[in-house]
Each structure stands twice: as C-alpha cells, then as structure tokens.
Amino acid sequence: MSRWSPAWLVILSLLLLAGCRALPPAPPPTAVGAPEELLSRLQSRYRHIQSFQAKGRIAFLSPRQNYAGTALLKGVLPATLRVDILDLFGRTILSFATDGSQVQVLSPREGKLFCGPATPRNLAAFIPPTVTLPQALRLLVGELPLSRGTPPRFEYDPAKAQYLMEWSGADGVQERLGVTAQGLYPEEEVWYGGAPEPRFTAQLADFGGLVPDLPGKLILKTTAPKIELRLAYTELILNPPLNPSDLVLTPSPGVTVVPLAP
Numbered sequence: 548m549s550r551w552s553p554a555w556l557v558i559l560s561l562l563l564l565a566g567c568r569a570l571p572p573a574p575p576p577t578a579v580g581a582p583e584e585l586l587s588r589l590q591s592r593y594r595h596i597q598s599f600q601a602k603g604r605i606a607f608l609s610p611r612q613n614y615a616g617t618a619l620l621k622g623v624l625p626a627t628l629r630v631d632i633l634d635l636f637g638r639t640i641l642s643f644a645t646d647g648s649q650v651q652v653l654s655p656r657e658g659k660l661f662c663g664p665a666t667p668r669n670l671a672a673f674i675p676p677t678v679t680l681p682q683a684l685r686l687l688v689g690e691l692p693l694s695r696g697t698p699p700r701f702e703y704d705p706a707k708a709q710y711l712m713e714w715s716g717a718d719g720v721q722e723r724l725g726v727t728a729q730g731l732y733p734e735e736e737v738w739y740g741g742a743p744e745p746r747f748t749a750q751l752a753d754f755g756g757l758v759p760d761l762p763g764k765l766i767l768k769t770t771a772p773k774i775e776l777r778l779a780y781t782e783l784i785l786n787p788p789l790n791p792s793d794l795v796l797t798p799s800p801g802v803t804v805v806p807l808a809p
Contacts (some may be wrong), residue, residue: 561568575703575710575728582701585710588731590762593690598623600787603686603763603780605632610772611671614640618778621793622805624688625681629794630673643673645795647680649761650807651796660798675767675774677746682738687746687778688785689751689762694722703728716741730754732762744770757783 548743579585598621605618607629619631626647630782633638642653645665663669668678674683682693692698692712700713709725710735725735736749753763757780767776798804 557607559761570799575705575708577728577731579710579731582697582712585712585726589691589726589733593688595596595786596688597786598688598789599688600782600784600789601780602782603778605779606775606777608675608776609671609675611772613678616640618652618686620687621789622684623785623789623794624684626684627794628673628680628684629796641672642796644794645670645680646663647792652807653796653798653802656803659803659805660796661805661807664809666809668809669807673774673775673776675747675769676772677769678738678767683767686736686749686751686765686767689733689765691736691751693736693738694720694723698724719743732760753779757781758785759763 579588601618601620603618604616606615607613614632616635617633619755620628620635624630628647629642629644631642634640639653639655642651642655644651648665650663650665650669652669653659654661661669665680670676670680674680677685685691685693692714694714696711696714698713698714700711702707702711704711704725707725708728710728710731711723711725713723714721720739721740721741723737726733731752732751734751736751737745738747740746747770750766751762751764754760756763761783763780763783765776765778768774
C-alpha cells in the first residue's frame with residue numbers, strides 16, 4: 548500500500564500552493580530607488596541629440612490616406628522635419644517638410660506642392676492631429692518622458708516587469724510611461740494631456756539595435772481620428788551635418804504650388 552493516501556496528497560498540494568502564493572514578487576532586474584534616479588538615467592541618453600537622419604520601413608493608415616514604403620527622415624529638434632516616402636522602385640510617393648511654422652506636402656503623382664501654415668490639419672499628412680510636432684520628433688528618437696518634473700506616481704509592476712511613472716495636472720492624468728526593468732527602456736507611452744481618453748499611445752521596441760539605448764521601432768496610434776503610424780528603422784544617425792536645403796522641398800518645373808488653408 549502506498550504511504551501517501553489521496554487525502555494526504557490533496558492536503559500537501561494545498562500547502563504547496565499556499566506557500567507559492569506567500570512568496571514575494573521577484574525584484575526588478577535593474578533596481579531604481581526613486582523616480583528622480585530613473586528620470587536622470589533616461590535623460591542622460593537623449594540630452595545630446597540635436598538632429599537625426601534615418602531610413603526604414605513605414606506604414607501610415609488613416610481615414611484620409613494610406614501609404615507604405617521606404618521612409619527617409621531628417622529632423623532637427625524641436626520642430627523641423629522632412630520625410631520622403633518611396634515605393635518599391637525608389638519613386639517618391641509623398642514628401643513632407645515643416646519648420647514648425649510652415650508645412651510643405653509634395654504629391655508627385657498629382658504634380659502639386661501644397662504649402663501652408665503648420666496647423667494640425669496640415670501636418671496630418673505625416674503627424675496625427677492629436678500629436679504635436681515637438682512630441683512627434685521626440686518620439687522618433689525615443690526621447691521620453693514628454694512631461695517635466697517628478698511624477699507623483701512611481702511604482703514597479705512585476706507582472707509587466709516595468710517601472711510605471713504617471714504625471715497628473717489640474718485637468719487629470721497627463722502622461723503614463725512604462726519603462727522596462729531590464730535595461731530601463733521607455734517602451735509604453737500614453738499621453739492624455741488632461742483629456743479623459745488618451746490623445747495617443749506609442750510603443751517603442753528594438754532598443755540598441757542600431758544606436759545604443761535608442762529604439763529601432765515605433766508604433767504610434769490615435770483614436771480620434773483613428774490613425775496608425777508604424778516605423779522600423781534600418782539606419783539611424785544622430786547629429787548628422789544637415790544643411791537648411793536638406794530640410795525643405797524645392798518644386799521641380801511643372802509642379803503646381805497650391806496654398807493650404809489653416
């Protein structure tokens with residue numbers, strides 16, 4: 548006869564389960580004692596970035612237009628950006644440029660260069676309307692958080708293996724940022740800006756694949772309007788020598804210049 552009866556096996560199993568539940572959660576791989584320490588580590592990676600040049604795959608989905616192809620990006624922080632979208636044959640599908648005050652959008656297929664003030668509506672050829680231009684440039688190089696100051700909420704989430712930081716204002720939650728415990732990378736960004744629902748969410752990944760500590764992939768989503776921008780870099784250069792002519796669009800002969808309303 549077995550020395551362990553079915554009843555004893557049930558009791559033993561319950562005791563083992565109770566013991567497992569009593570175990571404390573595993574500590575984070577990289578211990579951070581205070582939000583100021585985490586902010587200092589994040590900011591030390593980005594404060595030297597003044598400009599960038601990148602190449603990669605892009606997909607842009609929106610109610611007004613969809614496009615996909617190879618993206619060539621050149622940017623100067625905080626608010627100067629040029630993006631050229633190429634098809635599989637290297638032909639330009641769309642070109643976009645802004646200095647923060649004016650915007651240019653070139654549609655070679657239409658033979659038109661649209662020009663006007665850099666309003667959210669006119670920037671929407673590349674930047675979702677609920678994302679500001681400076682926010683977009685910072686997201687393109689993974690410069691987070693977007694808020695200033697020490698977050699009132701700071702905790703470690705063992706289920707996600709993330710540090711959670713949350714900023715609030717008089718209008719409610721401003722920003723919620725998830726930072727990986729392994730490597731301390733900002734991988735989940737939710738921006739409310741005081742609105743009841745998120746104005747946008749961003750997921751960043753493939754950190755260090757091209758440049759140490761910087762992301763190689765970005766997924767940016769908004770819900771009103773419903774827009775999704777996906778970027779996967781194959782090249783990323785920091786602080787390249789960019790000329791002013793590199794950041795504007797010059798229409799070729801035969802292109803019609805069309806003014807854009809605000």
